[in-house]
Amino acid sequence: SQQGEEDPQALSIQEGENATMNCSYKTSINNLQWYRQNSGRGLVHLILIRSNEREKHSGRLRVTLDTSKKSSSLLITASRAADTASYFCATASNDYKLSFGAGTTVTVRA
């Protein structure tokens, strides 16, 4: 079973627009991570936000975390064609695994 649930399942935007996707989870966490996957290849780590943090930035990425609502959001600003990919949130609790959601597929149109 998946711990995280991403919303929406799919997103299509014009180049230059912003893309926002959300993640909800069920249990308490130590941190939440976002990953990108291009066309069935390996996942690439984007950003990690700890449970005591509320917002984090990395380049064009902005992640928020609301532990009271058990939710997170990933914002990609000024999107590019190269941002076309699937994006996954993953939660880390007090064990050795990451629990991934089913992902949001983002398509950036030129």
Add this chain to the structure above:
Amino acid sequence: DAGVTQSPTHLIKTRGQQVTLRCSPKSGHDTVSWYQQALGQGPQFIFQYYEEEERQRGNFPDRFSGHQYPNYSSELNVNALLLGDSALYLCASTPVSGGNSPLHFGNGTRLTVT
């Protein structure tokens, strides 16, 4: 600096057969985790190896087994293959055990069971 490498990249097997997938972790990493990713789904945790021992196991049957060698490389073995085992198998490494570090993934092995 080589990242996580997996072999083979693609594999086709027949139902009932056995398969071995291989993984070399990123240089400096000693912990290896295996994930199964079905089409259109997120990765599902199979197990993690640290110091040549299985540290934790996900909800997978005993047909799935693994091994870690002294050089930290790892194998995933699946016996009595079922059609439902068709998936992308991902290996990931970290420099420390536990779920609190970012995972470095290989590009996976695409297994097709016919």
